[in-house]
Amino acid sequence: VRRTYALVQVAVALMSDPGGRHWGYELSKRSGVRSGVMYPALQRMLDEGWLADGWEDQPRAGRAKRPPRRYYELTDAGRAELGAVIAEARRDARFAPLVTGQAARGHA
Amino acid sequence: MASLIFHVISWPTFVIALVVFGFAPGAVLRLVVLIFRRDDPRRRELLGELYAVPRIERPFWVIEQLEVALFEGLRSRVARRVPVDIAEAGESVGHEVEVRRLQETLSAYRDQIVRLIVLDAEEHGLEEFYDLRIELPWECPANVSPAPGQGR
Numbered sequence: 001v002r003r004t005y006a007l008v009q010v011a012v013a014l015m016s017d018p019g020g021r022h023w024g025y026e027l028s029k030r031s032g033v034r035s036g037v038m039y040p041a042l043q044r045m046l047d048e049g050w051l052a053d054g055w056e057d058q059p060r061a062g063r064a065k066r067p068p069r070r071y072y073e074l075t076d077a078g079r080a081e082l083g084a085v086i087a088e089a090r091r092d093a094r095f096a097p098l099v100t101g102q103a104a105r106g107h108a
Numbered sequence: 109m110a111s112l113i114f115h116v117i118s119w120p121t122f123v124i125a126l127v128v129f130g131f132a133p134g135a136v137l138r139l140v141v142l143i144f145r146r147d148d149p150r151r152r153e154l155l156g157e158l159y160a161v162p163r164i165e166r167p168f169w170v171i172e173q174l175e176v177a178l179f180e181g182l183r184s185r186v187a188r189r190v191p192v193d194i195a196e197a198g199e200s201v202g203h204e205v206e207v208r209r210l211q212e213t214l215s216a217y218r219d220q221i222v223r224l225i226v227l228d229a230e231e232h233g234l235e236e237f238y239d240l241r242i243e244l245p246w247e248c249p250a251n252v253s254p255a256p257g258q259g260r
Binding site: 023024025026034035036039040053055056061064066067068069070 | 158
């Protein structure tokens with residue numbers, strides 16, 4: 001997977017909660033990546049086996065009277081790979097401000 | 109120009125835009141996701157995500173999904189179609205190769221048979237067979253199909 005700004009931003013957002021479920025809209029907001037860029041990035045991660053996906057429970061969605069949502073979870077391989085992506089980004093002058101900025105926003 | 113601006117900002121236009129993008133983004137999104145392939149999970153995903161988007165942002169979010177659908181949905185449809193076209197073209201080419209090989213085999217048999225007949229005719233002094241020619245159907249000029257890109 002090619003290292004891009006969007007990939008690093010999505011990686012930081014995903015790694016802010018490595019064991020949790022991530023939902024498309026929230027992930028887009030947290031990473032600051034437009035959905036037009038984020039969804040293809042997520043698809044590449046799914047193809048690589050870095051992410052697993054699933055669907056929200058039907059009863060829960062039914063109670064809210066809306067279709068079930070799709071969620072994404074990091075796999076062990078994904079945690080390792082995205083950890084490496086972030087570590088590499090910190091060393092790279094082009095990505096370093098991006099990663100530190102995101103981290104600062106995430107901790108705020 | 110003034111009338112155009114008037115129509116753009118006229119009440120009916122404004123109300124229609126408000127209804128379509130403001131009150132019925134779900135309906136618009138249902139049309140947008142049709143661009144994705146039938147088996148693409150993005151169809152269900154986007155419909156589910158719509159309700160997570162704050163109501164005020166929904167019209168803009170739906171427009172953004174139109175962009176996603178046009179780029180991702182159409183691309184995946186094209187990506188699926190191209191290998192099928194190549195395979196179909198390959199099958200067609202493969203068929204032509206098989207036919208040509210069969211024709212060559214039959215022509216070789218014909219040559220051997222003609223040679224045997226001519227040898228036999230020479231032994232028996234049958235001059236009418238000395239110049240024997242047998243044309244197979246695909247060797248007749250009337251039956252020869254033109255090469256691709258050439259007319260008859």
